[in-house]
Amino acid sequence: MLGRLVAAPLFWFAVAAVAVAALLPLWVSGYVLGLLTIAYYFGVFSMSWDLLFGFANEVNFGPTFLLGLGAYTAGIVDNRFGLPIWICIVLGTLAAIIAGLVLALPALRVSGPYFSLTTVVAVLILQNLIVVFADLTGGEIGLTVPDVISIDAATNYWLALGFMVVSGAILFTLSRSAVGLILQASGQDKLQAGALGFNVTKHKLVAFLISAFFSGLGGALLVFYMGTASVSALIDVSIGVQIIIAAVLGGRRTIIGAAIGSIFLIGLTEALRPTGELATLIVSIIALLVVLFFPNGFFGMIARRERA
Amino acid sequence: MKAETMIRERAETAQGKAATEPCLIVKGLTKRFGGLVAVNNLDLTLKHGEILGLIGPNGSGKSTVMKLIIGLERPTSGSILLDGEEVAGLPSHKIARKGVGLIFQHSRPLQRQTVFENIKLALLPDSLLKLFADPEVDERTRAIAESVGLGTVLDRRPATLPFADLRKLELAKAIARNPGVVLVDEPFAGLTQNEMAAFADLIRKFRAEGRAVLLVDHNVKSVAALADRVIALYLGERVAEGTADEVMRNETVRRVYLGGEIQTHARPEASFRDTEPLLQVKDVSVFYAKAQALEGVSLHVHEREFVSVVGINGAGKTTLFNAIAGFVPFSGEIAWAGAPLCGRSAAAIARGGIVQCPETRELFGELTVRENLDLGGQRLTRAESDEQRSWLFDLFPILKDRQRQNAATLSGGEQQMLTIARALMTRPRLLILDEPSLGLAPVILEQISGALEHLRRTTSITVLLGEQNVTFALPQADRVYVLEHGRFIWEGSPARFAEEMGTGYL
Numbered sequence: 021m022l023g024r025l026v027a028a029p030l031f032w033f034a035v036a037a038v039a040v041a042a043l044l045p046l047w048v049s050g051y052v053l054g055l056l057t058i059a060y061y062f063g064v065f066s067m068s069w070d071l072l073f074g075f076a077n078e079v080n081f082g083p084t085f086l087l088g089l090g091a092y093t094a095g096i097v098d099n100r101f102g103l104p105i106w107i108c109i110v111l112g113t114l115a116a117i118i119a120g121l122v123l124a125l126p127a128l129r130v131s132g133p134y135f136s137l138t139t140v141v142a143v144l145i146l147q148n149l150i151v152v153f154a155d156l157t158g159g160e161i162g163l164t165v166p167d168v169i170s171i172d173a174a175t176n177y178w179l180a181l182g183f184m185v186v187s188g189a190i191l192f193t194l195s196r197s198a199v200g201l202i203l204q205a206s207g208q209d210k211l212q213a214g215a216l217g218f219n220v221t222k223h224k225l226v227a228f229l230i231s232a233f234f235s236g237l238g239g240a241l242l243v244f245y246m247g248t249a250s251v252s253a254l255i256d257v258s259i260g261v262q263i264i265i266a267a268v269l270g271g272r273r274t275i276i277g278a279a280i281g282s283i284f285l286i287g288l289t290e291a292l293r294p295t296g297e298l299a300t301l302i303v304s305i306i307a308l309l310v311v312l313f314f315p316n317g318f319f320g321m322i323a324r325r326e327r328a
Numbered sequence: 329m330k331a332e333t334m335i336r337e338r339a340e341t342a343q344g345k346a347a348t349e350p351c352l353i354v355k356g357l358t359k360r361f362g363g364l365v366a367v368n369n370l371d372l373t374l375k376h377g378e379i380l381g382l383i384g385p386n387g388s389g390k391s392t393v394m395k396l397i398i399g400l401e402r403p404t405s406g407s408i409l410l411d412g413e414e415v416a417g418l419p420s421h422k423i424a425r426k427g428v429g430l431i432f433q434h435s436r437p438l439q440r441q442t443v444f445e446n447i448k449l450a451l452l453p454d455s456l457l458k459l460f461a462d463p464e465v466d467e468r469t470r471a472i473a474e475s476v477g478l479g480t481v482l483d484r485r486p487a488t489l490p491f492a493d494l495r496k497l498e499l500a501k502a503i504a505r506n507p508g509v510v511l512v513d514e515p516f517a518g519l520t521q522n523e524m525a526a527f528a529d530l531i532r533k534f535r536a537e538g539r540a541v542l543l544v545d546h547n548v549k550s551v552a553a554l555a556d557r558v559i560a561l562y563l564g565e566r567v568a569e570g571t572a573d574e575v576m577r578n579e580t581v582r583r584v585y586l587g588g589e590i591q592t593h594a595r596p597e598a599s600f601r602d603t604e605p606l607l608q609v610k611d612v613s614v615f616y617a618k619a620q621a622l623e624g625v626s627l628h629v630h631e632r633e634f635v636s637v638v639g640i641n642g643a644g645k646t647t648l649f650n651a652i653a654g655f656v657p658f659s660g661e662i663a664w665a666g667a668p669l670c671g672r673s674a675a676a677i678a679r680g681g682i683v684q685c686p687e688t689r690e691l692f693g694e695l696t697v698r699e700n701l702d703l704g705g706q707r708l709t710r711a712e713s714d715e716q717r718s719w720l721f722d723l724f725p726i727l728k729d730r731q732r733q734n735a736a737t738l739s740g741g742e743q744q745m746l747t748i749a750r751a752l753m754t755r756p757r758l759l760i761l762d763e764p765s766l767g768l769a770p771v772i773l774e775q776i777s778g779a780l781e782h783l784r785r786t787t788s789i790t791v792l793l794g795e796q797n798v799t800f801a802l803p804q805a806d807r808v809y810v811l812e813h814g815r816f817i818w819e820g821s822p823a824r825f826a827e828e829m830g831t832g833y834l
Contacts, residue, residue: 215398215429216450217505
């Protein structure tokens with residue numbers, strides 16, 4: 021496994037890309053670093069989403085349900101009880117995993133479109149709960165988080181980069197492992213997987229929980245970077261759609277592609293900022309074209325060329 | 329790893345055991361889907377080192393039996409004892425881990441994985457913690473691939489393999505699971521003679537290794553050479569059991585497959601006066617990816633003629649009809665009323681007067697009987713539609729009573745009548761009926777047969793009927809074609825069919 025990895029050109033490309041990214045704070049502005057920090061966190065959200073979509077073959081429309089729970093739990097605990105940041109982050113991650121379990125257990129009993137619908141509804145419920153319990157959550161105005169991990173842009177940047185690289189490495193390894201193979205089989209043909217002796221529900225459930233772990237942890241870290249949490253920035257269905265588009269743009273079943281897609285998407289939106297209101301429209305059209313004509317995404321195009 | 333060792337040990341003790349003790353005992357097995365009884369109070373036993381053939385025409389419930397044994401369907405009632413342990417109602421992954429393997433009729437490889445990964449998957453334990461398989465798993469994967477003859481294509485993806493290799497891949501997966509009981513669904517479908525022989529050898533090897541094998545197929549002929557014992561199913565019930573010879577001689581089996589006395593009313597071909605047949609199929613071939621479903625098939629149907637295409641399931645009947653109706657691409661020529669059909673869309677062909685009643689019926693289950701009929705009559709004026717509908721209610725009176733009911737709530741026979749009625753609402757020139765007898769009781773078949781008889785006598789409609797049930801296919805037919813493995817092997821009058829094809833068909 022290790023030997024094959026070291027021999028792969030893509031591996032060395034990734035190492036080089038991470039090295040360049042790590043050196044960026046030496047010459048780019050704080051503003052760009054801030055953008056990339058956010059992009060890296062969203063990269064993790066997209067990669068965790070790809071584990072479900074690309075491998076378990078389940079479309080989860082609720083990535084923001086998981087990351088939002090992580091972010092809000094961590095933020096509220098900090099706001100109310102002033103516990104150390106790392107405890108807030110652990111609690112946020114735990115909340116995402118537990119809520120993920122509560123959602124997935126019944127949702128995975130139904131499959132296909134019904135699973136997806138359940139996840140959309142979960143996002144809407146969370147959104148409503150935040151508004152209803154406004155004195156705890158800050159409601160529509162947003163939650164103020166008194167503490168931040170660091171005020172130094174470079175430190176925050178490196179933390180986000182490190183988090184993305186480690187998450188990516190773990191998710192990638194998982195997807196290429198024996199467990200990943202069983203997960204793919206469960207996603208592609210659950211009758212066959214069952215007849216071969218695999219408990220399809222168990223494998224999909226654990227995939228969902230792994231996705232919840234990285235999303236919740238990412239959400240909690242993100243809230244201590246931004247210092248605030250709001251429905252429109254973290255939980256709204258449109259944020260979830262962005263995460264999904266990033267993963268699809270990057271390339272289904274590639275994990276790493278999802279992170280690249282996320283950076284590309286945030287970079288593109290920023291580059292198009294001078295066009296004002298048109299920016300979102302242009303990004304949407306580009307996403308639509310990629311999905312229609314290159315359903316395997318950027319990474320899929322590269323991988324195919326290599327195979328050919 | 330533990331589970332695998334257990335299974336291996338189980339197979340080893342199985343080899344040691346005398347082949348007297350049954351390892352699989354099924355008692356009173358029943359499965360209902362809504363009102364339909366697919367399997368009714370079935371008993372069967374299977375011993376180590378034995379090959380049991382389970383045969384029955386399409387819709388007889390044999391595939392359901394297999395799915396019940398491995399847990400892909402939950403039995404309505406009954407008991408399934410595997411090595412003395414009750415497994416009825418357990419999920420399939422548990423039953424599979426207890427040593428039951430299934431070879432699907434259609435190869436279902438993971439398309440994005442290599443042959444190696446596909447076989448390796450079957451060797452993996454159902455564990456979340458075993459991130460990387462033990463090194464001997466890779467070795468065993470290679471050994472199994474060698475043993476079935478896939479050693480040279482390990483790194484290929486299934487889509488690039490020939491059809492026979494895909495079947496071998498299914499076998500390799502079954503071997504990898506090392507099951508004590510192997511269920512094989514239609515082992516020979518789509519294989520050439522040589523490939524069949526090789527596949528049969530591999531199945532015999534299962535028996536030699538002390539495994540119990542259940543072969544599910546359509547007719548006795550295909551399993552006769554392999555099976556130690558044969559059980560024949562019809563409408564979910566066992567109608568015969570014994571050696572292949574005994575079952576072939578069994579009166580009930582002969583009646584199910586061949587029918588009893590058949591009255592034929594054929595009109596000689598010369599009596600149809602059109603000089604050019606209404607439908608002319610010339611040298612048509614169809615491929616599904618790698619499997620050839622039709623091989624240079626030619627057929628013609630005159631205006632007002634009733635032609636039956638007889639063949640077992642998988643012979644290519646549906647493919648032929650789909651080619652005519654424009655659903656599958658083909659090579660060769662199909663002419664309709666003198667003009668080629670090639671390049672016309674399925675919708676255009678249907679508007680041109682060819683309407684197909686598919687085997688699967690394809691009713692709109694959530695719509696009422698009346699709405700289903702009105703959809704068929706979309707292109708008629710209101711008056712025409714009313715007239716056509718009342719004529720159809722005369723033909724199938726039961727549909728009139730069921731007008732407001734959802735199509736999904738009808739019984740199988742009523743659904744079949746509605747399918748035919750909906751097709752007739754379009755006022756077709758050619759009606760294609762694909763297996764209308766599928767899964768229906770004899771009394772219902774008589775009603776439908778009567779309706780067809782009425783159509784033939786009182787209208788100018790042309791009918792092309794595909795059937796495996798000869799009793800149903802012959803009475804109305806003017807001419808009969810016999811389709812086997814994608815080729816016509818016989819053509820003639822229904823009267824000659826009984827003489828010349830009768831015994832060979834079982």
